[in-house]
Amino acid sequence: MKLITATPTAWDTHLIEHGGHFLQSWAWGEFQERLGNKIWRLTVEDNNDTVAQLLVVKLSLGFGQSILYAPRGSIINKDQPLAIAQPAALLLLDEIKKIAQTEQVVFFRIDPPATIADITTERFYASQNFIKNQKDIQPRHSLILDLEPSVEQLLNRMKPKSRYNIHLAEKHGITVERSDHPEDFQKFINLIHLTSGRQGFAPHSDIYYRLQFAALHPVGIQQLWLARQQNKILAAILVNSFGDIATYVHGASDNRYRELMAPHLLQFAALQDAKQRGLNRYDFWGIHPDPHHSWAGLTRFKRGFGGQEIEYLGTLELPFRPLLYKLYRLISKFH
Secondary structure, eight states: OEEEOOOHHHHHHHHHHTTOOGGGSHHHHHHHHHTTOOEEEEEEEETTEEEEEEEEEEEEEETTEEEEEETTOOSSOTTSOHHHHHHHHHHHHHHHHHHHHHHTOSEEEEOOSOBTTOHHHHHHHHHTTOEEESSOSSOSEEEEEEOOSOHHHHHHHSOHHHHHHHHHHHHTTOEEEEEOOHHHHHHHHHHHHHHHHHHTOOOOOHHHHHHHHHHHTTTTSEEEEEEEETTEEEEEEEEEEETTEEEEEEEEEOGGGGGGOHHHHHHHHHHHHHHHTTOOEEEEEEEOSOTTSTTHHHHHHHHTTOOEEEEBOOEEEEESSHHHHHHHHHHHTTO
């Protein structure tokens, strides 16, 4: 069992075969590098077979301190027998610890694609001294729609109001299309600023969205969807496709035309497209069960389309510099 250097094709093929997330894809690593973040692609091979792999990103904490982060990564490959999976996981952890020492990082963070029902995975991380952090980078709760039913069945399973809003948008002459035109992407960014100002959240920088699209769109992962009424763009979303799942990652709309219900038609078009391309699931990404949370409105919107709600294990952290880690946790409580 040893660490090897993987090729882009081999990396994504293994990831897809084992249900891996787009946040672990080769293209996501390239996006992180374009942002100026150092990355490591760790691959464990046993008898010429890849048995574990992990994308690790170095991120700044500020004040000259950094962390290592594996977004939606999995250290232990549950598709392998325990006799193979556990040594491979420990080899990955050993390499992460070596990197941490060289890079002088405060801690290693991971938010595995495992649900709270996955006791085996939770116990493994606990056995390696990982600590749960209640503050998450990736959403702890999500809503995933099964795309196996027919389009008619999908419509019938939606809440009546959502179904009505889709038809209302169609009656208003709203059209939906995919686009890769730079001027349309700029309009998406403009809408993001409108939406963030209205809803009171801080958006990513413009360059963040641009670099993400530049890394993910050419390889077929990210698509820009637009809703128009004649020449006016009313709403836009970014949807990532990887393996058998499409994920709604970013969205924005012009509140002046909210009565036209363009976002409902956009989501319906995107999930239909995913179904037509043979994908099995549509992930609406973050929701929150607390009706008083800032995501309450967004959660109601997403729940209107149906689907199964899931809760992930959440954020797990392995400290390397205990005093600085305690200081980080203390400061993060007030932010």
